[in-house]
Amino acid sequence: MKMIIMAGGAGTRLWPLSRTYxxxxxxxxxxxxxxxxxxxxxxxxxxxxxxxxxxxxSKDYLHLIQGQIGDLGLTLPQEQIxxxxxxxxxxxxxxxxxxxxNKTGGDICAVFASDHVIEQPQVLADTILGASQLASKGFxxxxxxxxxxxxxxxxxxxxxxxxxxxxxxxxxxxxDYETACRYVKDGYLxxxxxxxxxxxxFTEAVKTYAPEVYKAFQAETVEEKFKNTxxxxxxxxxxxxxxxxxxxxxxxxxxxxxxxxxxxxxxxSKQDENGNVNFNDEIMLDSRNNLVYSEGDKAVAxxxxxxxxxxxxxxxxxxxxxxxxxxxxxxxxxLKQRKDERADLHLTVFKPWGAYTxxxxxxxxxxxxxxxxxxxxxxxxxxxxRSEHWIVVKGTADVMLGDKDHIVRTGECIYIKVEEKHxxxxxxxxPLEVIEVQTGSYFGEDDIVRFDDDYIR
Amino acid sequence: MKMIIMAGGAGTRLWPLSRTYxxxxxxxxxxxxxxxxxxxxxxxxxxxxxxxxxxxxSKDYLHLIQGQIGDLGLTLPQEQIxxxxxxxxxxxxxxxxxxxxNKTGGDICAVFASDHVIEQPQVLADTILGASQLASKGFxxxxxxxxxxxxxxxxxxxxxxxxxxxxxxxxxxxxDYETACRYVKDGYLxxxxxxxxxxxxFTEAVKTYAPEVYKAFQAETVEEKFKNTxxxxxxxxxxxxxxxxxxxxxxxxxxxxxxxxxxxxxxxSKQDENGNVNFNDEIMLDSRNNLVYSEGDKAVAxxxxxxxxxxxxxxxxxxxxxxxxxxxxxxxxxLKQRKDERADLHLTVFKPWGAYTxxxxxxxxxxxxxxxxxxxxxxxxxxxxRSEHWIVVKGTADVMLGDKDHIVRTGECIYIKVEEKHxxxxxxxxPLEVIEVQTGSYFGEDDIVRFDDDYIR
Numbered sequence: 029m030k031m032i033i034m035a036g037g038a039g040t041r042l043w044p045l046s047r048t049y050x051x052x053x054x055x056x057x058x059x060x061x062x063x064x065x066x067x068x069x070x071x072x073x074x075x076x077x078x079x080x081x082x083x084x085x086s087k088d089y090l091h092l093i094q095g096q097i098g099d100l101g102l103t104l105p106q107e108q109i110x111x112x113x114x115x116x117x118x119x120x121x122x123x124x125x126x127x128x129x130n131k132t133g134g135d136i137c138a139v140f141a142s143d144h145v146i147e148q149p150q151v152l153a154d155t156i157l158g159a160s161q162l163a164s165k166g167f168x169x170x171x172x173x174x175x176x177x178x179x180x181x182x183x184x185x186x187x188x189x190x191x192x193x194x195x196x197x198x199x200x201x202x203x204d205y206e207t208a209c210r211y212v213k214d215g216y217l218x219x220x221x222x223x224x225x226x227x228x229x230f231t232e233a234v235k236t237y238a239p240e241v242y243k244a245f246q247a248e249t250v251e252e253k254f255k256n257t258x259x260x261x262x263x264x265x266x267x268x269x270x271x272x273x274x275x276x277x278x279x280x281x282x283x284x285x286x287x288x289x290x291x292x293x294x295x296x297s298k299q300d301e302n303g304n305v306n307f308n309d310e311i312m313l314d315s316r317n318n319l320v321y322s323e324g325d326k327a328v329a330x331x332x333x334x335x336x337x338x339x340x341x342x343x344x345x346x347x348x349x350x351x352x353x354x355x356x357x358x359x360x361x362x363l364k365q366r367k368d369e370r371a372d373l374h375l376t377v378f379k380p381w382g383a384y385t386x387x388x389x390x391x392x393x394x395x396x397x398x399x400x401x402x403x404x405x406x407x408x409x410x411x412x413x414r415s416e417h418w419i420v421v422k423g424t425a426d427v428m429l430g431d432k433d434h435i436v437r438t439g440e441c442i443y444i445k446v447e448e449k450h451x452x453x454x455x456x457x458x459p460l461e462v463i464e465v466q467t468g469s470y471f472g473e474d475d476i477v478r479f480d481d482d483y484i485r
Numbered sequence: 486m487k488m489i490i491m492a493g494g495a496g497t498r499l500w501p502l503s504r505t506y507x508x509x510x511x512x513x514x515x516x517x518x519x520x521x522x523x524x525x526x527x528x529x530x531x532x533x534x535x536x537x538x539x540x541x542x543s544k545d546y547l548h549l550i551q552g553q554i555g556d557l558g559l560t561l562p563q564e565q566i567x568x569x570x571x572x573x574x575x576x577x578x579x580x581x582x583x584x585x586x587n588k589t590g591g592d593i594c595a596v597f598a599s600d601h602v603i604e605q606p607q608v609l610a611d612t613i614l615g616a617s618q619l620a621s622k623g624f625x626x627x628x629x630x631x632x633x634x635x636x637x638x639x640x641x642x643x644x645x646x647x648x649x650x651x652x653x654x655x656x657x658x659x660x661d662y663e664t665a666c667r668y669v670k671d672g673y674l675x676x677x678x679x680x681x682x683x684x685x686x687f688t689e690a691v692k693t694y695a696p697e698v699y700k701a702f703q704a705e706t707v708e709e710k711f712k713n714t715x716x717x718x719x720x721x722x723x724x725x726x727x728x729x730x731x732x733x734x735x736x737x738x739x740x741x742x743x744x745x746x747x748x749x750x751x752x753x754s755k756q757d758e759n760g761n762v763n764f765n766d767e768i769m770l771d772s773r774n775n776l777v778y779s780e781g782d783k784a785v786a787x788x789x790x791x792x793x794x795x796x797x798x799x800x801x802x803x804x805x806x807x808x809x810x811x812x813x814x815x816x817x818x819x820l821k822q823r824k825d826e827r828a829d830l831h832l833t834v835f836k837p838w839g840a841y842t843x844x845x846x847x848x849x850x851x852x853x854x855x856x857x858x859x860x861x862x863x864x865x866x867x868x869x870x871r872s873e874h875w876i877v878v879k880g881t882a883d884v885m886l887g888d889k890d891h892i893v894r895t896g897e898c899i900y901i902k903v904e905e906k907h908x909x910x911x912x913x914x915x916p917l918e919v920i921e922v923q924t925g926s927y928f929g930e931d932d933i934v935r936f937d938d939d940y941i942r
Contacts, residue, residue, distance in 0.1 A: 313812050327801040327827040329816040332809030344784040352789030359786040370784040387844045393878035417898045419874050419922040421850035439924040441874050465876040465920045467896040
């Protein structure tokens with residue numbers, strides 16, 4: 029069996045935790061040791077091996093994916109990471125992976141989102157593995173027992189029982205609240221967004237029910253495929269149109285952390301006697317049913333407030349009523365209109381070679397902390413408007429200045445003059461940390477002249 | 486006329502804006518160019534000259550006071566800055582200044598708090614100057630027209646009218662809410678905490694009505710005076726006991742910014758159409774009557790919340806309902822119990838030579854920005870557990886290493902080894918700014934061995 033993980037989603041609904049270039053699947057939530065994406069990978073390893081995993085994502089997230097897979101001690105072969113040239117919703121994304129799998133001869137495929145939080149991974153794995161027989165017969169979707177009458181999900185009406193599941197009588201997308209209540213009462217299931225099918229049969233189904241997608245995907249290059257295909261979800265484009273779809277119930281808790289309301293629900297078990305959820309011993313006086321999520325190095329106090337979600341990051345703060353958190357996307361839209369970078373980036377920006385964090389930024393200086401992963405190096409580069417001092421605070425650096433190499437050890441410093449060609453590398457086995465102090469007249473990221481780059485930027 | 490400014494108050498009620506070692510009088514509020522203390526000094530200059538000003542304060546605030554007076558381009562002679570060895574409330578504080586004034590022959594004195602926000606300073610100055618005749622006859626207090634039935638203030642009942650004011654019929658301390666409403670209806674005035682008297686008459690009054698304070702203050706040293714005196718306010722110790730006190734109405738707006746409720750009132754004129762007060766274009770969706778006060782370099786958004794005060798600092802965040810802000814002192818108490826330094830200090834800590842700001846602090850490194858005032862220098866010192874790189878980002882530094890002096894210019898760096906004696910000085914006319922990167926095994930402020938210090942610490 030092959031596993032297809034869709035990891036291209038750009039989440040804005042958890043801003044400021046998530047940003048355009050750091051969607052929620054890459055977040056490591058408080059109390060977790062791994063990111064949501066990493067846990068998705070580990071879940072897949074309960075059902076198969078890394079060589080059976082196909083990732084569909086955007087090139088914007090490639091280095092995040094490689095970094096987070098690397099942190100698990102794993103390597104995913106380049107040909108199993110499929111980069112969408114543009115976002116065209118789920119049907120083209122899945123079909124992209126299906127075509128790749130067909131090239132290897134075809135197989136049963138299971139499709140997963142990368143941003144779901146699953147507390148019982150073994151239940152999921154057992155259900156998926158148990159459904160392979162049914163998936164060899166036709167298209168299978170997985171239904172979850174509704175925890176509440178959610179209006180933002182799709183619902184599955186169960187029909188005739190078959191061996192290992194049921195026939196789907198009907199799909200119902202995003203009902204109104206009253207209808208959702210009726211669905212829950214009548215035993216409808218949430219459509220989980222997980223699917224299973226044989227890749228050859230899937231291809232036939234696309235040909236029959238989504239001929240424009242099929243036609244576009246006959247092109248030679250992936251750029252052409254995505255340029256010509258309509259943007260369409262698997263639900264609208266395929267599942268709802270197919271004559272026969274099987275359903276399998278999945279008996280576990282599930283949370284898509286779609287907004288801060290469900291985010292709060294996720295931490296229900298962590299509530300104190302006043303219904304407050306907090307992680308860093310925040311001070312709560314006369315306050316009830318709040319969630320406080322801070323970076324942990326800050327003194328936070330709340331007095332006389334109820335039902336708030338407070339998300340504090342070094343560069344951004346959100347205070348929202350718990351029931352109004354769906355408006356977070358409006359906040360992101362306003363920031364984008366203002367061309368405010370904090371819609372898109374954190375203070376810590378991940379790069380293929382590691383990450384940097386801005387510690388201070390003024391008109392006459394800028395201070396950054398650089399982290400370089402073991403064995404990685406930045407591009408060779410120079411700047412017209414700034415000189416830089418690099419102080420190694422952890423590990424050992426290999427610094428090229430002009431044509432000469434210098435080893436700079438912990439506690440040592442090296443100076444890079446204006447217009448001097450330089451390159452920073454980590455020759456060691458542990459992350460390298462460097463404090464960079466820039467002085468000069470301009471500190472923008474566009475004052476970088478690149479000569480050579482390991483990551484083809 | 487002499488002016489006595491009481492600047493010893495340790496405000497905790499505006500945490501995290503104010504801290505134990507940075508009380509509210511030293512804050513420069515949004516939209517202001519000067520601190521509350523500096524505006525108090527400037528108000529006094531409407532009534533006299535700097536040589537007529539006597540400051541009573543704690544030694545903890547001496548460098549803040551000298552720095553802020555220096556920023557005004559003024560110098561207050563050392564003998565007019567009176568340092569209380571310990572806090573013993575207002576009567577001993579004022580008597581300390583009165584004794585100093587008596588030594589110069591005695592004079593009419595006006596007493597002011599350093600932490601009041603006065604929007605019509607000229608009205609205050611005219612009222613004070615107009616009251617000197619009355620003050621030569623006896624003790625004068627100043628009454629403000631109540632803006633609301635406050636229960637935390639004292640009230641003055643007006644008696645017989647006299648030339649330039651009235652005789653006080655009665656003082657009423659902190660009434661309950663119903664009584665306060667009646668007082669406001671019956672024309673009582675708020676007791677402003679400003680007083681006027683002749684220093685010799687004041688001394689006689691202390692002898693008569695507060696003999697224990699008088700006796701204690703016959704001691705030779707200021708340490709003994711403060712050690713032996715009871716802790717007592719001028720209201721309880723003197724004003725309420727005196728047979729005859731004059732009152733003068735002061736017809737102006739006044740705000741003591743005693744908590745975030747009055748802090749919000751202070752900015753009433755800045756409210757937008759939804760009653761929100763904010764200073765940095767914060768995003769407010771479906772939110773009313775909130776005050777957001779951030780450091781300005783952060784994206785802040787509020788959704789669906791009402792009547793909140795949100796105070797965001799780099800190291801601390803307060804979210805309080807506007808009517809509950811009196812509990813801020815409980816937050817500070819909790820922090821103190823936890824021995825959390827953020828009760829006492831900001832990330833930026835003011836020193837006699839300037840200030841430092843912690844930019845990052847980990848177990849293996851620490852990054853600070855140092856600001857050294859023109860002509861000032863730090864103590865000569867050394868560290869056992871850390872080496873330091875100093876990168877000058879603004880101005881020119883004079884660095885002593887061992888016995889040798891080095892000039893370090895903007896963009897240059899100098900290295901201080903473990904156990905090497907060193908000293909940083911600013912020989913220039915503008916503030917010097919240095920990024921300090923510490924590496925080593927321990928970064929506490931107690932790993933400083935001081936050899937010589939300009940400020941006798």
